[in-house]
Amino acid sequence: MSSDVRFTDFKSDKQPTWCPGCGDFGTMNGMMKALAETGNDPDNTFVVAGIGCSGKIGTYMHSYALHGVHGRALPVGTGVKLARPDIEVMVAGGDGDGYSIGAGHFVHAVRRNVDMTYCVMDNRIYGLTKGQASPTSRSDFETSTTPEGTKQPPVNPLALALASGASFIAQSFASDALRHQEIVQEAIEHDGFGFVNVFSPCVTFNDVDTYDYFRDSLVDLDEEGHDPTDYEAAKEVILDGEKEYQGVMYKDENSVPYNEKHGVTEDMSEIPEGAPDDAMDLVREFY
Amino acid sequence: MAEDLNWAIGGEAGDGIDSTGKIFAQALSRAGRHVFTSKDFASRIRGGYTAYKIRTSVDQVQSVVDRLDILVALTQRTIDENLDELHEGSAIIYDGERSWEAEIPDEMTAVDVPLKSLAEEAGGAIMRNIVALGAACEITGFDVEYLDESLEKRFGGKGSKIVENNKEAARKGQEYVQENYDVDHLGYNLETTDNDYVLLNGNEAIGMGAIAAGCRFYAGYPITPATSIMEYLTGRIEDYGGHVVQAEDELSAINMALGGARAGARSMTATSGAGVDLMTETFGLVATSETPLVIADVQRSGPSTGMPTKQEQGDLNMALYGGHGEVPRFVVAPTSIDECFWKTIEAFNLAEKYQTPVFLVSDLAMSVTEQTFPPEAFDMDEVEIDRGKLVDDDDEVDEWLDEQGRFRAHAVTDDGVSPRAIPGTTDGAHMSTGLEHDELGRRTEDEDERVQQVDKRNRKVETAKEQEGWEYREFGNEDADNLVITWGSNEGALAEALDYLEEDGVDVRVISVPYIFPRPDLTDEIEAAEETIVVECNATGQFADLLEHDALTRLKRINKYTGVRFKADELAEQITQKLSEEVPAQ
Ligand SMILES: Cc1ncc(C[n+]2csc(CCOP(=O)(O)OP(=O)(O)O)c2C)c(N)n1
Ligand code: SF4
Ligand SMILES: [Mg+2]
Numbered sequence: 001m002s003s004d005v006r007f008t009d010f011k012s013d014k015q016p017t018w019c020p021g022c023g024d025f026g027t028m029n030g031m032m033k034a035l036a037e038t039g040n041d042p043d044n045t046f047v048v049a050g051i052g053c054s055g056k057i058g059t060y061m062h063s064y065a066l067h068g069v070h071g072r073a074l075p076v077g078t079g080v081k082l083a084r085p086d087i088e089v090m091v092a093g094g095d096g097d098g099y100s101i102g103a104g105h106f107v108h109a110v111r112r113n114v115d116m117t118y119c120v121m122d123n124r125i126y127g128l129t130k131g132q133a134s135p136t137s138r139s140d141f142e143t144s145t146t147p148e149g150t151k152q153p154p155v156n157p158l159a160l161a162l163a164s165g166a167s168f169i170a171q172s173f174a175s176d177a178l179r180h181q182e183i184v185q186e187a188i189e190h191d192g193f194g195f196v197n198v199f200s201p202c203v204t205f206n207d208v209d210t211y212d213y214f215r216d217s218l219v220d221l222d223e224e225g226h227d228p229t230d231y232e233a234a235k236e237v238i239l240d241g242e243k244e245y246q247g248v249m250y251k252d253e254n255s256v257p258y259n260e261k262h263g264v265t266e267d268m269s270e271i272p273e274g275a276p277d278d279a280m281d282l283v284r285e286f287y
Numbered sequence: 288m289a290e291d292l293n294w295a296i297g298g299e300a301g302d303g304i305d306s307t308g309k310i311f312a313q314a315l316s317r318a319g320r321h322v323f324t325s326k327d328f329a330s331r332i333r334g335g336y337t338a339y340k341i342r343t344s345v346d347q348v349q350s351v352v353d354r355l356d357i358l359v360a361l362t363q364r365t366i367d368e369n370l371d372e373l374h375e376g377s378a379i380i381y382d383g384e385r386s387w388e389a390e391i392p393d394e395m396t397a398v399d400v401p402l403k404s405l406a407e408e409a410g411g412a413i414m415r416n417i418v419a420l421g422a423a424c425e426i427t428g429f430d431v432e433y434l435d436e437s438l439e440k441r442f443g444g445k446g447s448k449i450v451e452n453n454k455e456a457a458r459k460g461q462e463y464v465q466e467n468y469d470v471d472h473l474g475y476n477l478e479t480t481d482n483d484y485v486l487l488n489g490n491e492a493i494g495m496g497a498i499a500a501g502c503r504f505y506a507g508y509p510i511t512p513a514t515s516i517m518e519y520l521t522g523r524i525e526d527y528g529g530h531v532v533q534a535e536d537e538l539s540a541i542n543m544a545l546g547g548a549r550a551g552a553r554s555m556t557a558t559s560g561a562g563v564d565l566m567t568e569t570f571g572l573v574a575t576s577e578t579p580l581v582i583a584d585v586q587r588s589g590p591s592t593g594m595p596t597k598q599e600q601g602d603l604n605m606a607l608y609g610g611h612g613e614v615p616r617f618v619v620a621p622t623s624i625d626e627c628f629w630k631t632i633e634a635f636n637l638a639e640k641y642q643t644p645v646f647l648v649s650d651l652a653m654s655v656t657e658q659t660f661p662p663e664a665f666d667m668d669e670v671e672i673d674r675g676k677l678v679d680d681d682d683e684v685d686e687w688l689d690e691q692g693r694f695r696a697h698a699v700t701d702d703g704v705s706p707r708a709i710p711g712t713t714d715g716a717h718m719s720t721g722l723e724h725d726e727l728g729r730r731t732e733d734e735d736e737r738v739q740q741v742d743k744r745n746r747k748v749e750t751a752k753e754q755e756g757w758e759y760r761e762f763g764n765e766d767a768d769n770l771v772i773t774w775g776s777n778e779g780a781l782a783e784a785l786d787y788l789e790e791d792g793v794d795v796r797v798i799s800v801p802y803i804f805p806r807p808d809l810t811d812e813i814e815a816a817e818e819t820i821v822v823e824c825n826a827t828g829q830f831a832d833l834l835e836h837d838a839l840t841r842l843k844r845i846n847k848y849t850g851v852r853f854k855a856d857e858l859a860e861q862i863t864q865k866l867s868e869e870v871p872a873q
Contacts (some may be wrong), residue, residue, distance in 0.1 A: 043715065044711055064709075072542040076543070079549075080550075082530055268503035268553075276501075280665075284662070
């Protein structure tokens with residue numbers, strides 16, 4: 001790891017094809033800055049991207065990366081981190097990717113508490129497929145597939161994480177660049193699964209959850225004197241149906257990541273040129 | 288063929304049938320006898336019945352036969368279920384003090400032993416099965432001291448008192464028979480030898496092969512009959528710096544294993560057909576991102592939930608063709624338990640050399656069968672590791688950078704194989720994706736680049752066809768007019784069927800194929816034969832279809848899809864009958 005890494009080292013030379021003004025630009029910039037700021041470089045970083053407009057982040061960033069199957073980014077990240085605890089793992093994807101098709105994995109990745117970071121680029125819409133309802137869409141939000149709204153309450157991802165036993169829960173806003181970067185940085189530095197729901201507005205298909213909406217409504221937990229290590233206080237802000245917050249809601253200071261709990265600390269890529277020295281013991285077990 | 292003995296214990300699920308059977312199998316193995324075991328789970332009548340069967344001989348045994356000599360019956364149903372395998376000389380050990388009235392055909396020898404009472408005398412009713420083992424020793428003229436060794440192995444961890452009680456229980460069974468029955472007239476007298484054997488099943492062999500091959504990361508979701516691979520690795524792979532993770536489903540399991548593989552670890556997942564269905568979602572990604580991954584499919588009877596504890600070889604087409612689009616893959620199907628070990632190692636080498644997913648196709652029969660082998664059959668010094676084009680030092684990486692210093696992870700090469708850099712390698716950072724991509728791994732829809740990448744991936748198969756052996760095994764008479772071809776776990780039964788066929792004067796050549804794709808070209812062999820029969824455990828003849836396609840001819844087929852594996856004697860009969868039938872129309 002070199003100390004002179006700049007965040008632009010994490011930029012690939014591929015020009016993003018996101019719509020001008022898309023929240024994903026800011027989301028990605030903050031992630032790159034946070035990675036550089038925490039002492040990582042592209043050769044020791046693995047980015048796993050989901051499928052969606054958000055998933056294109058794997059192409060626009062420069063690092064080891066996998067752009068996988070819709071909804072399965074978290075299991076891939078889990079595999080990378082267990083096999084290579086020395087590698088920084090950053091998983092990113094959309095709200096549909098993470099809370100709909102991949103919801104099952106989200107619950108279990110949270111429980112497992114593998115030491116990696118998960119940024120959900122939440123635009124409350126399916127962007128790539130051109131504007132259908134997502135699990136975080138408002139119940140009355142009209143889309144091509146839900147002309148009268150979903151008539152279902154949106155998923156509260158923060159509460160889902162809390163109920164699944166999360167050790168780090170945060171929310172940020174792509175256009176509040178400094179705070180977004182700080183929050184992602186804290187997630188990276190957290191010992192365990194650092195989950196950040198990033199409001200990343202879709203300027204093309206979502207005309208209600210807009211930059212203006214978030215700018216006007218978001219309450220910053222730092223300014224409220226919120227103590228993220230206080231579970232009860234975390235519960236209150238997460239379950240608050242009235243206001244939306246940015247900041248770190250919850251952080252378990254005693255979090256022990258999966259790798260440590262299970263003693264998974266070795267670089268598994270290195271193996272002997274033949275069978276392990278004492279492998280004949282395995283055969284003798286069958287006497 | 289040396290004389291063999293067929294022994295079984297049967298009762299209700301929960302009667303400790305499996306562990307008792309295993310103790311006896313181990314004792315026989317300790318005595319230098321070969322053993323081949325099989326398990327009956329479900330039933331022809333109703334659920335709950337379970338049996339553990341052992342065939343033993345001083346020669347290698349690799350199949351079950353339709354014959355039962357000694358049966359320990361804990362229930363009447365155990366007797367009823369096995370009536371067609373029992374014969375005049377059979378002995379049935381049962382407990383006459385139990386509430387059921389044993390109905391035993393007159394011509395058989397009924398050995399009534401108060402199993403429960405004797406066990407209680409030895410220290411507890413729970414040892415009644417061990418009393419039965421002692422009785423079986425007496426009937427078969429088998430030295431009960433071998434049983435002691437096996438009991439020590441099984442119960443050693445529970446303290447010497449338990450071990451001693453069990454030994455006592457066995458003695459009580461043995462002495463009871465000695466005092467009350469004249470069993471010498473049955474004529475069983477089990478020889479012993481000085482040979483050392485190990486006793487293991489196919490899933491254990493796969494697990495052991497994985498560790499030997501350097502597999503360090505395993506992700507799986509429990510499913511019969513694959514789970515025991517995961518259970519074998521758990522608690523062992525850690526000693527070698529590895530880890531097993533239980534995923535939330537197979538969608539996750541294969542993606543975790545994919546992550547482990549991209550991170551540079553030799554990685555694996557194992558499942559059965561229903562799990563392969565889910566894993567198919569990610570299969571194309573593994574192949575097109577050129578990730579080395581071993582996926583074991585321990586087949587069971589389908590479709591859907593099918594007969595989950597029954598044998599079938601019905602997943603061949605899925606392994607070959609599963610998933611949308613066209614992606615290369617290797618399909619390897621070990622034909623015996625020792626080959627489960629070697630083919631697993633080979634699967635890891637193939638995966639890394641060609642950066643391609645490898646299906647390791649086994650089946651339920653092989654997964655539950657325990658068989659003896661000399662330990663040299665798993666000689667770890669013979670294990671070779673080939674990691675292919677893994678580039679891990681800076682100079683090597685430099686060779687594969689483009690003018691702008693970007694790593695060409697999907698470089699188009701003559702042999703189709705690209706260099707592989709794993710995270711942490713300086714200047715090797717690159718993206719891989721399920722989207723069609725250029726040499727750098729970046730999305731493309733350029734026609735030329737698309738064609739180049741498709742051709743390159745397919746070229747890996749051509750390279751592998753040239754560079755690897757793809758050898759098959761042969762049995763019987765090489766010059767025989769009649770050819771029998773099989774794949775997977777049927778090999779043992781077929782090899783033994785040859786003995787029966789020889790007795791009947793039927794001459795055949797047997798070819799057993801462990802590679803489904805790529806596979807050896809058997810056109811010449813098929814053309815040279817007057818008649819060719821393909822033997823497999825499925826209804827439609829999936830392998831026969833492939834061979835017909837290869838050789839452009841029609842072949843005879845023997846298919847079994849009852850849920851039970853082939854038996855040597857049954858197979859011999861069917862082959863004889865097939866040979867007398869008309870050849871199917873061209
Ligand atoms: C298995 C599968 N089903 C459906 C799709 C089509 N699809 C692509 S992205 C997407 C949803 C994207 O929404 P989200 O995850 O919120 O990402 P966004 O585009 O909004 O960033 C869908 C349904 C797919 N690629 N794969
Ligand atoms: S459709 Fe929406 S989410 Fe997708 S790039 Fe455009 S603005 Fe961004
Ligand atoms: Mg979205």
